[in-house]
Amino acid sequence: VSLNVAAIPDNLIEAEFFGVAPGAYTGASNKGRKGKLELANGGTLFLDEIGDMPLELQSKLLRALQEKEFEPLGSNKVRKVDIRIVAATSRNLPKMVENGEFRADLYYRLNAMPIHLPPLRERQADIDLIAERLLDELCIRLQLPVKYLTPDAINLLFQHTWPGNVRELQNLLERAVIMAEENNEIDAQLIQSLLINSVQVAQIPSTQNPVTGLPSSMAPPVITHLSKNAQPQTKAPPQPLHQQMAQTERQAIEAALAYTQGHKVKTAKLLGISRASLYEKMRKLEIQYSETC
Known part of the structure; x- marks a missing residue:
């Protein structure tokens, strides 16, 4: 059972947690209504955005957790519960405790096994994998052919700061999938046009090739610009650009x-592309290399 604390108005949140006895107030159902605590009895109750819970309700929740009992709104009958609480918040609870905005006893009661999930901007190495998973889910949900990001598009994702976290990435990819229409590739131009905030371009380490991003010791040679007076090394005509x-x-x-x-x-990460993109390029370029998955 789950409940988003931030989405419930303060005047209704107690009824959502503890339920309502029959005829507890004007307009209440004659049959009453079970609250989330009772619905989750014998299982797990997930409380999202626990930091938005009103102070007056925090003491009642603490008692229910410690005594494993509660009273529905408008009732004197005590009901027993045996539940496990999993809580999440995007707010700084220790700071809220320090400021008196969150009860310290409830905080320590909930903080039995904390799990810190860093924001997307602190998980740059995971962005391509997350984007690949989101793209697959979006294409399935929208009933569209599988799409993948070009290397330049992935580089733009790496460079963005993602103030909106994973939700911002998901929304951006959803718009990109729709706007790409029948194209299988989502290129950098489309991603750039969809990014709301300015892209912070990261400088490429000197140990990497500026074109491929590979370590200099293994990167292929890069074709440099020729000056007007430079003479070609061979009389053979150059290949078409797409072939080069x-x-x-x-x-x-x-x-x-x-x-x-x-x-x-590892190869996909080294090249800065998704695994799906790597397989697609290997297929197009007819590259056979199957020593390791």
């Missing part, structure tokens, strides 16, 4: 696969 780009991309992927001994997950 495909060749460079192939070299980068093959070098990364060799570096990771064929480990696909």
Whole structure:
């Protein structure tokens, strides 16, 4: 059983927790109504945004947790409960306790096994994996073909600060999936247009190749710009641009696969792309490397 504390008005939250006795107040049902504590009896009650709980209700919840009993609103009959509480909040509860905004005894009663989930901006290495999972879920829900992010698009996701956390990433990807229409690729131009806040461009470490992002020791050679007076090294005509780009991309992927001994997950992370993108590029470029999954 779950309850979002922040979504319940203060004048109704006690009834949501403890239930209402028959005819407890004007307009109340003659049959009464069970509260979340009673509904979760013998199981788990998840309280989202526990930091928004009114102080007057905190003492009643504490008693229910300690004594394993409560009284429904408008009733003198005590009801026994045996529940496990899992609570979550985006607020700083220790600071709220210090300011007198949250009861210290309830905080320590709930804080038996705390789990800190860092915000997305502190989990940059996970962004591509999270984005890949979200894309798969969105495509299934919207009944669209599988889509994947280009390397440049993923780099933009890495560089964004994500003040809206995972919800912001999910909303951005949903808009991108819809706007991409029948295209399987979601490119950097589309992602850039959807980012609300300015992208903070991170400087590439000097140990990495500025084009591929691979370690310099394994990166393929990069074609530099020629000056007007520079003479070509060969008289053979240059290949079409798309062929040159495909060749460079192939070299980068093959070098990364060799570096990771064929480990696909590590290769995708090294290249800054999702695993799905890596498989798709290997298929298009006909790269065979199956030593390690």
